Amino acid sequence: MSASLVLRRRLAGELRALRLQTGLSQEQVAEYLDASAYKIVRIENAQSSIGMSDLRQLLTLYKVDAETRDRLIDLGRNARKRGGWWSSYRDVLPGPYVQLEAEASLIRNYQPSMVPGLLQTPDYARAVVQSSSLAISPDEIERRVTVRMKRQERLYDAENPLELHALIDEAVLYRQAGEERVMQAQLEHLIEAAALDNVSLRVLPYDAGLYPAVGNPFVILTFAESVDPDVALCENRVGEKYFHDAEEVSGFHADFRQMTKVSLDEAASVKLIKRTITEVGTQR
The missing domain is CATH 1.10.260.40 (lambda repressor-like DNA-binding domains)
Known part of the structure; x- marks a missing residue:
């Protein structure tokens, strides 16, 4: 690496x-x-x-x-040394995010409409990539899914696991991605991931109302060395926007703290996901 x-x-x-x-x-x-x-x-x-x-x-x-x-x-x-495993996927990696993520010690991720990439199953990731562009080729879809799965290895690194604090809106649990079986498996995977010591998964319920940054996904990357300042990222269809200025990044931290306060705790979040699985199953 x-x-x-x-x-x-x-x-x-x-x-x-x-x-x-x-x-x-x-x-x-x-x-x-x-x-x-x-x-x-x-x-x-x-x-x-x-x-x-x-x-x-x-x-x-x-x-x-x-x-x-x-x-x-x-x-x-x-x-000046050359990059790591991601070098072979430069054609499907538009920005420096994966490099930064590979060296981060802590990721804070808010997603209002889909499961965070680090917690996606292969089939769910495939559905997300397919929906992102009608012009994307089958080969590129698979390469993007491969990159997403490769990124997730950090969560299971026995020596230096990546710490992930994920906040997702309740809408994520109901937004269909692919076939029903894909969504079912994805929700079950969220429960498994939430059981990891280095993963904190919390849901922002509908009754939390409007909260800071509602509808606008962002990521904050923190690094082990204090000399490496945090970085915040906002991403949309147009591209990626990185924030390095300490004052700007502190605003993202403040939003994430407030959103965490109004979210369900980890146990209640898992309970909600389990209830959603049951609801989806009974609707078949």
Whole structure:
């Protein structure tokens, strides 16, 4: 597994802090490197990696001590390593999310209309992918489902399991995805997943009324190292929008806390899912 994207974010943060400490503007740094200011912006936003030659020049410009220089050069080398298992699926992965998720220690996920990807069964995931586009090929559907199942392995990692806090609206339990048997199996899988020590699954019931972010899914990723700031993601048909600013991310945290307060507790959530399974079964 490669942590290249997370490490690139860490390096970008340190380089930005060093530049600010020296009182230099991005334009001045760009002139020093004989590069465009846009290049410096992308490096400091972790949108592109920095070459080792440029990194050494910047560390000289920022007058860092020998210990810091060695540490950041080592960080720069590791940040440039190629990606992990997801590299083979770049054609079906439009953004950096899977890389970030692979290195996260805690995921907070709110979904108002479908089961979170980390908790989907293969058949449910297949139905979701098929519904996303009429033009998608059978081969791409299977590749997307494979990626989704690969991501879920983190939940069952005995040494370093991913912690997942999932909030789903009650509507998710009733929204049909595929055939009835698919939905039945998916609901049963939710109950099994909820029994995992590292998974917290809670349902926002209809009688909770309107709550923060209602209808707008989002994810918050938290990392083991405190130097790696949280990231929030909102996704829709147009694309992915990432939030890195601490104040913006704190707003997502506040919404998630409030939504958790008005949700059913874990036991009551499982009870509701079981009741839904029974209701679906008796309607056949």
